[in-house]
Amino acid sequence: MAFGSLPILPLLAACGSSMPDSIRPGGDSNVPTVHVVAPNITLVAATNLIRAIQAWNAGDIDPGSGERFRISLQIIKAREDGGVTASGSPPTWTYFRRGIDAEAAAGRPADIAMLTGGIFTLPGIASPFFAQLNDYVQRDRSFLNEFLTPAVEATTFGGRIQAVPVVLGAGVMAWRPDRFDDTDLPPPPAAWSWNDFVGIGQQFMSAARARNKDEWWAVGEGLYTGLWAHLMTQGGGGVLDMREGRLNLTSDESRSALQAWQDLAYEHRIMPTSADMSFRDMTRLVPRKEAALHHAMVYSGENIGRGWQIQHAPSFAGNANSSLYVMDVLGIHGKSVQTELAYEAIKALAPYVAERSLAPAWIPALTHVENPSGDQPELAMVEERVPVVMAALRNGRGSMLLPWTEIGTLLLRSMIQPLYAGELDVEAATERATRAVANALPGVLV
Numbered sequence: 001m002a003f004g005s006l007p008i009l010p011l012l013a014a015c016g017s018s019m020p021d022s023i024r025p026g027g028d029s030n031v032p033t034v035h036v037v038a039p040n041i042t043l044v045a046a047t048n049l050i051r052a053i054q055a056w057n058a059g060d061i062d063p064g065s066g067e068r069f070r071i072s073l074q075i076i077k078a079r080e081d082g083g084v085t086a087s088g089s090p091p092t093w094t095y096f097r098r099g100i101d102a103e104a105a106a107g108r109p110a111d112i113a114m115l116t117g118g119i120f121t122l123p124g125i126a127s128p129f130f131a132q133l134n135d136y137v138q139r140d141r142s143f144l145n146e147f148l149t150p151a152v153e154a155t156t157f158g159g160r161i162q163a164v165p166v167v168l169g170a171g172v173m174a175w176r177p178d179r180f181d182d183t184d185l186p187p188p189p190a191a192w193s194w195n196d197f198v199g200i201g202q203q204f205m206s207a208a209r210a211r212n213k214d215e216w217w218a219v220g221e222g223l224y225t226g227l228w229a230h231l232m233t234q235g236g237g238g239v240l241d242m243r244e245g246r247l248n249l250t251s252d253e254s255r256s257a258l259q260a261w262q263d264l265a266y267e268h269r270i271m272p273t274s275a276d277m278s279f280r281d282m283t284r285l286v287p288r289k290e291a292a293l294h295h296a297m298v299y300s301g302e303n304i305g306r307g308w309q310i311q312h313a314p315s316f317a318g319n320a321n322s323s324l325y326v327m328d329v330l331g332i333h334g335k336s337v338q339t340e341l342a343y344e345a346i347k348a349l350a351p352y353v354a355e356r357s358l359a360p361a362w363i364p365a366l367t368h369v370e371n372p373s374g375d376q377p378e379l380a381m382v383e384e385r386v387p388v389v390m391a392a393l394r395n396g397r398g399s400m401l402l403p404w405t406e407i408g409t410l411l412l413r414s415m416i417q418p419l420y421a422g423e424l425d426v427e428a429a430t431e432r433a434t435r436a437v438a439n440a441l442p443g444v445l446v
Contacts, residue, residue: 023053025072025108032069034338034345037103038114039078039096046075049114052352056345061352066344074103078120093123100333110333111342112349115163121326122407123441125155125162126240130331132160136343143347151361154326154398158245163331164346165361166354169297170392171230171323174308179292183207188293190311194260197314201270204292218270218292220285227264227295228416231257233323233399234316239407239437242398247437249415249430256317259426262419274421282420298389299327299359310388324396326361328353359393366393410436 025035038049053071055061076099079092100110115124124130137144144152144164151165173188180187183204189196201218221227232238237254240247248254264271272282285291295313296304304310313322330350332342354362360369370390415433418424424432 023050023057023071023073025074032067032338032341034069034071034111034341035103035108036071036073036112036114036345036349037076037100037110037333038073038116039120040075046116048353048356049073049116049349051356052349055352056348061348063344063348067341069341069345071345071349072108074108076100076103093120096120097129104335109335109337111336111338112330112345113333114166114328114330116328121329122239124329124331125157125326126245126441128334130162131334131336131339132162133164133332133343134159134161137161140347146351146363147361148324148363148366148393148396148398150324150396150398151326152398153242154324155329155331157240157242159243163329164350165326165329166350167299167328167357168359168361168393168396169299169325169327170359170389170396171233171313171325172296172298172304172310172388172392173293173313174296174304174310175293176289176291176308178307180204182211182213187309188311191320192312192314194314194316198264198268198270201264202268205270217272217285217290219264220291220294221271221283226416228258228261229399230295230313230323231261231316233397234313234319234321235260236317236319238399239411247434249434249437250427253317255426255430258415258419258430260316262426265420266422279417279420297325298385298392299325299357310385312388312391319397320395322392322396324393324398326398327359328357359389366390407437407440410440 025033036049036053038046040046050073052061053073056071076096078096078099080095100113103110113124113129115121133144144161147165148168151168152161155161155163155165175188177187185200185203185207188200192200204218219227232254235253235257237251237257238248241251265273286294289307296308296310298304298310312320330346330353332339332346336342351362351364354360355365355368357365360366369386411433414436415429418432419426419429
């Protein structure tokens, strides 16, 4: 199985003049134009979207029997300083929405929005931002059938199919072999339960203490893909009940998962408590390579980093499936005036972008990753990671829980940090978080 590096074009977001002429707004007014907007967040997603639109406008993508039209793209700032990562001042949903309104005022109303990097996926799906796709899908069900069912379920809110999933994050467990060498313990097993996870963690801690190791923890939490989020997903809980369109934080499943996460520190003592270190320091254990293992998400390039090996996440509450996080989606903007063309554009763009992603929602792209053939680009992935990632995608459970969205920031502040500090019990923390999230999405949730 051969895998190479997918060349990355510069992100053409900071300066409008850098946008290729072939996809800039404007052009021949006699040709219908579908206008796409996307936030300037992720390099890979923006690059592949640019390539897809260029391929369509150049006639390199078969339009089928439909009308030929042009697609334009506008990258919109998602924060005041125009930064392209989630570091520093965080991206905001409000700022991005203002940019879309400015586009409409300039005579370029959005027809399609690509929400990238998971930044705005949750509020975008759970709001009238997107026009529902149910009628289009009923006419052409075969298109959506080409996407992973859990991913489609995670973009369906209250029975309304809101967007087409494109790129996913595959939940895995990452671990550092050198940390296990230090303790003379075998590496984590390929298939393991939550009880195994706790038991091995306790052995790890005992071995570390016996060797007078300062680095005594067995698991560290990152801000981006917390183990608590995976447990909620795998246990059947989460932020939202996607079928009923209501918050799900106070459900028995969500609370059970959060209690299990808190117990890692306060009962099992395999994760530090607030008495050992601050919440900020605890979240930095993984970037500093001071954690033995952590829940991670594979989505593009080598985002996990070198020196870490990956395997299946442990099963929780009897569920052995992995958590899938919806990263990038394409949907018809709720105020589009040419929705038929917009849907045809999504049918052309979504497979093209997904085909070139490392964790695609598009089933033919998964088939190519497992059996490379034809003219599709090679994908950048360490070969030994492929079986784990593919299994995570095929056996995953879709989630709308993304810890680094604005909603995720609210969850960290109102629920996760108080639980870590032992300031609130699970019942009080989930009730507090429910109020915070509901206030952030007025008129959206049941």
